[in-house]
Amino acid sequence: MDPRLGTPSLDRLRKRTSEKWRAYPPDVLPAFVAEMDFDLAAPIVAAVTAALAAGDCGYAYKGELGDAFTAFAEKRLNWSPDPSRVFAIPDVMTGIVVMIQALTPPGAGIVINPPVYQPFFYRLRFADRRVVEAPLRRADDGRYDLDLEALDRALAGEGVHAYLLCSPHNPAGRVWSRHDLASVADICLRRGVMLLVDEIHAPLALPGAHHVPFGSLDHEMTTRSITFSSASKAFNIPGLKCGVAVAGSAEYAAAASERWEALQGGQVGVLASVAAFTEALPWLDAALAQLDENRSLLSRLLAEQLPDVRYVPPEASFLAWLDCRELGLGDDPAQAFLDRGRVALSPGPGFGVPGLGFARLNMGTSPELMAEAVRRMAAAV
Numbered sequence: 588m589d590p591r592l593g594t595p596s597l598d599r600l601r602k603r604t605s606e607k608w609r610a611y612p613p614d615v616l617p618a619f620v621a622e623m624d625f626d627l628a629a630p631i632v633a634a635v636t637a638a639l640a641a642g643d644c645g646y647a648y649k650g651e652l653g654d655a656f657t658a659f660a661e662k663r664l665n666w667s668p669d670p671s672r673v674f675a676i677p678d679v680m681t682g683i684v685v686m687i688q689a690l691t692p693p694g695a696g697i698v699i700n701p702p703v704y705q706p707f708f709y710r711l712r713f714a715d716r717r718v719v720e721a722p723l724r725r726a727d728d729g730r731y732d733l734d735l736e737a738l739d740r741a742l743a744g745e746g747v748h749a750y751l752l753c754s755p756h757n758p759a760g761r762v763w764s765r766h767d768l769a770s771v772a773d774i775c776l777r778r779g780v781m782l783l784v785d786e787i788h789a790p791l792a793l794p795g796a797h798h799v800p801f802g803s804l805d806h807e808m809t810t811r812s813i814t815f816s817s818a819s820k821a822f823n824i825p826g827l828k829c830g831v832a833v834a835g836s837a838e839y840a841a842a843a844s845e846r847w848e849a850l851q852g853g854q855v856g857v858l859a860s861v862a863a864f865t866e867a868l869p870w871l872d873a874a875l876a877q878l879d880e881n882r883s884l885l886s887r888l889l890a891e892q893l894p895d896v897r898y899v900p901p902e903a904s905f906l907a908w909l910d911c912r913e914l915g916l917g918d919d920p921a922q923a924f925l926d927r928g929r930v931a932l933s934p935g936p937g938f939g940v941p942g943l944g945f946a947r948l949n950m951g952t953s954p955e956l957m958a959e960a961v962r963r964m965a966a967a968v
């Protein structure tokens with residue numbers, strides 16, 4: 588492994604005290620929640636250390652965050668958002684929910700594409716919004732696509748005000764094409780809904796894939812969109828509580844400005860995110876190379892030890908969506924992997940009905956620990 592990523596041995600990792608390392612007893616190998624086992628990028632450690640040494644832990648100030656994110660987006664995503672339209676948020680889900688509450692009425696229908704990131708369901712419900720499902724289409728080869736007809740039908744429904752698109756998609760691992768996004772934009776415009784785009788996994792597009800930021804499209808719908816991103820997933824700092832919302836219009840920017848207090852993130856997270864976006868790109872490249880290797884290694888490991896599990900390597904990020912229906916482990920195979928193999932995956936049913944019989948494996952680790960996870964899964968079968 589690249590030395591910048593460290594050597595994630597279990598002895599070292601068990602010194603961590605985050606949820607990943609304490610949710611299960613010590614004999615369980617955790618491969619569920621979406622955080623990586625790599626060491627942090629040195630510029631992030633330096634920024635956080637300097638903040639602590641200076642007692643710089645007060646209320647967050649956006650400071651250089653807008654410029655830092657814009658510079659990152661220009662360099663890595665071929666997108667030039669206006670820094671004044673970039674807002675600091677505590678995390679992507681809070682940003683999404685606060686903006687949905689600002690811009691849609693109570694009880695509004697919000698369309699999502701299951702199987703999809705679990706909090707899309709319950710955070711919208713907690714916010715008194717109605718989840719309207721337009722499931723992804725799954726081809727025989729296991730690859731997912733947007734089902735534009737289902738999306739159109741869902742957006743035409745009574746009381747539907749918005750579409751929450753996950754791009755790249757967790758857990759399907761898809762990076763949507765410019766053509767996909769333009770089709771989505773046409774449908775949203777026709778149906779008169781606003782669009783919230785969760786691009787938290789965008790910096791983790793893997794070799795061969797090209798993420799297109801929705802805001803970079805030349806389409807009227809960009810002014811009716813808000814994009815959410817973060818350094819938290821790509822640079823592995825979700826505990827520092829900082830993300831960004833990029834408002835597509837002055838109206839949306841004003842709504843975000845007005846809610847500055849609800850959207851205030853962590854001061855140390857802002858500083859760490861600035862360091863990540865501006866100084867940690869070599870670390871990100873090292874992480875991407877490792878994740879690319881891991882997704883191929885997983886294909887080989889599954890072919891050898893669990894040939895009945897179907898897996899399409901993701902085009903972005905470090906989450907493997909595993910079709911375990913042939914294993915005969917019921918609706919929630921993660922439970923059997925946990926009980927009998929002592930390895931914790933994310934249960935597929937949490938991602939919606941299309942997740943029954945599936946489980947999600949976290950590949951953001953060393954090849955050795957990934958091999959150990961597969962060995963334990965195979966032992967459970």
Ligand SMILES: Cc1ncc(COP(=O)(O)O)c(C=O)c1O
Nearest residue numbers: 621678679680704757787825830
């Ligand atoms: C699609 C998606 N959105 C949001 C999040 C969570 O981000 P945050 O902690 O910034 O809310 C995740 C975490 O895995 C995710 O996969």
